[in-house]
Amino acid sequence: MRYNVLGKTGLKVSNICFGALTIGPLQKNMTKEEGSKVILEALERGINFIDTAQLYGTYPHIKQALKSYKRENVVIITKSYAYSKETAQESLKEALKEMGTDYVDGFLLHEQESEHTIRGHYEALEFFIKMKEKGYIRSVGISTHNVSGVKDAIKFKEIDVIHPIVNKQGIGIHDGTIDEMIEAIRQAKKNNIGIYAMKPLGGGNLIYSYDEAMDFVLSLDIIDSIAIGMQSKEEVIANILKVEGKIIPDDIKRKLNNKKRHLQIASWCIGCNACVQKCSHKALKIVNEKAVVDPDKCVLCGYCSKYCKDFCIKVI
Incomplete structure (x- = not known):
């Protein structure tokens, strides 16, 4: 496992981070016991970043895992x-209590779009900065789906970390291309801002071109x-082997490929109807002002996700 320093935070992190979204109620809805086992598999294999x-x-899942890990x-x-x-x-009080910890290593303003939204949330950022001074938080920053979010975050010297969307097709980027996102990130790195990317597989939409998608981000x-x-443990093992440049065993590949x-x-x-218009298989339609999918027609190509400006569509 390779470890990098997360910009000016000084935090040493594994080059693959355990994204906890997918084990929680928004996706897999695993129990805290089930989820903690997957987290522990990752930690024991060298991932040190959640x-x-x-x-x-997913705070309860993390708390459960921390009972068996330092x-x-x-x-x-x-x-x-x-x-x-x-x-x-x-939000800080909830995080500390629900994860059973005295501090968090970073607290980010979620889904910031630009300088305007950062300023609109600045009172919260000021509080997080004060808590950083007291030791309850070790770094502050933003997550963003926008190129402008990355560019504008650079203007705030208080920002330690940026968590942007990065994948080979630019799925989920609201206001530009993947090339523009990469250039914005490059400028942030010049300012010694820590960067950890999200959605390398485009919310699962690039799962069938896994090697190509991961190679791009790596x-x-x-x-x-x-x-x-x-x-799952198999996904943990496969992803770690991938980032280490090792071969994923055939039995693990088969199990993951056979996952429904x-x-x-x-x-x-x-x-908004954008996905419906682009689905050549006629698997999507609008019902009660929401897009719905016909699983009998959907081939899980993921192409529709490219046209969803709000990143609503995922393959799980």
Whole structure:
């Protein structure tokens, strides 16, 4: 396992990060016991970095895993939509209590779009900075689906970490191309900002070109770590072997290839109809102002996801 320093935070992180979203109620909905076993598999195999968020509902899973692992050996970064001192205080209190820890290694403003949204959430950021001074938080930053989010975060000297979307097709980037995102990240790195990427497989939509998708992100020397969702021990093993440049055993490949997957459309879909118009298999339609999928027609190609500006569509 390779470890990198996460920019000016000084935190030493594995170059693959355990993305906790997928084990929680928004996707697999694993029990805390089930989820903790997958987390522990990752930790015991060298991953020392966990990404989570208030929204994900995975704090109990992490707490359960930490009962069997030394807290000081794990880097945990979380996120919230806090916009005021009060909401920031509540989100930090929840994170510490629900994960059973005295501190978090990073607290990010979730899904920031630009300088304007960062300023709109600045009161929360100020609170997190004060908690950083007191030792409850070790770094602050933003997550973003926007090129402008990365560019504008550079303007704030307080920002230690940026968590942007990076995948070979630019799936989920709201306001530009993957080339533009990479250039923005390159500028952030020049300012010694830590970068850990999200969605290397485009929310599962690139799962059938796994090697190509992972090779693309791993080739970028401007990224300190890659957060990827993992729901089983086999996925943990396969992803670790991949980042280490080793061969994934055939039995693990078969098990993962035989996993039953489906197209998931998130609850925040606004029914814009873009995906419906692009689906050549006629597997999507709008019902009650939301997109719905016909599983008998869907071939899980994931092409529709490229046209969803709100990143509602995932293959899980």
